[in-house]
Amino acid sequence: MYRYSWYADFPDPDNFLFSLFHSQSPDNYANYSNPEVDRLLEQARSEGDYLKRIQLYRQAEKQIMEDAPVVNMVYYTFETLFQSYVQGIELNALGDRYIPMKKIWFDATSRVSLTTPKLP
Numbered sequence: 001m002y003r004y005s006w007y008a009d010f011p012d013p014d015n016f017l018f019s020l021f022h023s024q025s026p027d028n029y030a031n032y033s034n035p036e037v038d039r040l041l042e043q044a045r046s047e048g049d050y051l052k053r054i055q056l057y058r059q060a061e062k063q064i065m066e067d068a069p070v071v072n073m074v075y076y077t078f079e080t081l082f083q084s085y086v087q088g089i090e091l092n093a094l095g096d097r098y099i100p101m102k103k104i105w106f107d108a109t110s111r112v113s114l115t116t117p118k119l120p
Contacts, residue, residue: 003073004029006019006020011092011098013044013054013057013061014041014044014045014057017041017044017057017060017061017064018041018044018045020032020070021034021037021041021060021064021069022037022038022041022042023035023037023038024038030069030070032064032067032069032070034063034064034067036063037060037063037064037067040056040057040059040060040063041056041057041060043056044056044057044060080096084107084110085106085107085108085110086104086106086107087104087105087106087107088103088104088105089103089104090103
C-alpha cells in the first residue's frame with residue numbers, strides 16, 4: 001500500500017488512463033496489467049475520430065474500474081465564489097488555471113457597485 005497523487009496536465013483521458021494503467025507505462029506504479037486495457041488504450045491513442053476515441057477510453061476505464069487495481073481515497077474539488085456582476089465564467093474540472101479569463105466581463109447594470117469601497 002502506498003499513497004500517490006496525480007494531477008492533470010491537460011484535459012484529455014490519455015493523461016490519466018494511459019499514464020497510470022497501461023502495463024508498459026513507467027507511471028503505472030500499481031503494476032496493473034490487462035492486455036485488453038492495453039489494446040484499448042493503444043487504439044484510442046491512434047484514433048483520429050474524437051467520438052470513437054472517447055468511446056475507447058470509456059471502455060478502458062470501465063474495465064479498469066471493474067478490475068479495481070487502485071483504491072481512490074481522496075478527490076480534490078475546486079470551489080470558487082464570484083460576485084453576481086461577474087459574467088461569462090466557464091468553469092473547468094481541472095481548476096482555476098483553466099478558466100478562460102478573456103471571456104469574463106462585468107455586468108455594469110448590476111446593483112452591486114463595481115468600485116472598491118473606501119475604508120474609514
